[in-house]
Amino acid sequence: MHCPFCRNADTRVVDSRVSDDGLSIRRRRQCPECGRRFSTTETASLNVIKRNGVLEPFSRDKVVSGVRKACQGRPVTDTDLAMLAQKVEEAIRATGASQVDANDIGLSILPPLRELDEVAYLRFASVYQGFESLDDFEEAITLLRVENEQERERPHTHEPESAHQTTGEPS
Numbered sequence: 001m002h003c004p005f006c007r008n009a010d011t012r013v014v015d016s017r018v019s020d021d022g023l024s025i026r027r028r029r030q031c032p033e034c035g036r037r038f039s040t041t042e043t044a045s046l047n048v049i050k051r052n053g054v055l056e057p058f059s060r061d062k063v064v065s066g067v068r069k070a071c072q073g074r075p076v077t078d079t080d081l082a083m084l085a086q087k088v089e090e091a092i093r094a095t096g097a098s099q100v101d102a103n104d105i106g107l108s109i110l111p112p113l114r115e116l117d118e119v120a121y122l123r124f125a126s127v128y129q130g131f132e133s134l135d136d137f138e139e140a141i142t143l144l145r146v147e148n149e150q151e152r153e154r155p156h157t158h159e160p161e162s163a164h165q166t167t168g169e170p171s
């Protein structure tokens with residue numbers, strides 16, 4: 001890595017720190033030539049292939065703004081949305097892919113959104129999956145009911161995370 005001040009070709013790492021979310025590494029470097037210090041951030045690249053074929057870096061903010069509308073009037077906080085976006089990013093990165101279809105991001109949003117709020121989930125799914133009729137809603141709701149039922153009957157095999165799934169809808 002070149003020194004950004006004197007362009008010296010050799011710099012050394014004086015400190016490395018993993019970011020709070022564990023997704024990047026920040027390094028402090030020092031140039032032995034001019035003695036100045038600078039920081040670099042190392043992140044595994046993750047790009048989104050948009051429908052028009054253009055690549056753009058994955059953005060949690062875009063996930064949040066994509067979901068926010070579906071959450072209008074629902075008991076979902078900004079923190080919930082931020083955590084959802086983080087889960088989406090982690091799920092995508094866990095596949096090891098460095099590129100992801102914009103469409104697949106929608107798919108990765110569905111499970112954590114469902115855990116967060118079922119109404120928001122249905123709204124988002126209706127747009128994302130292009131629901132056209134009441135039948136589509138009915139089908140999705142039936143599926144939700146069946147899966148919720150199965151989850152209730154199943155002994156607790158999965159992480160405590162799903163234990164705080166929203167239970168009571170305000171009536």
Ligand SMILES: [Zn+2]
Pocket residue numbers: 003004005006007008031032033034035036
């Ligand atoms: Zn230098």
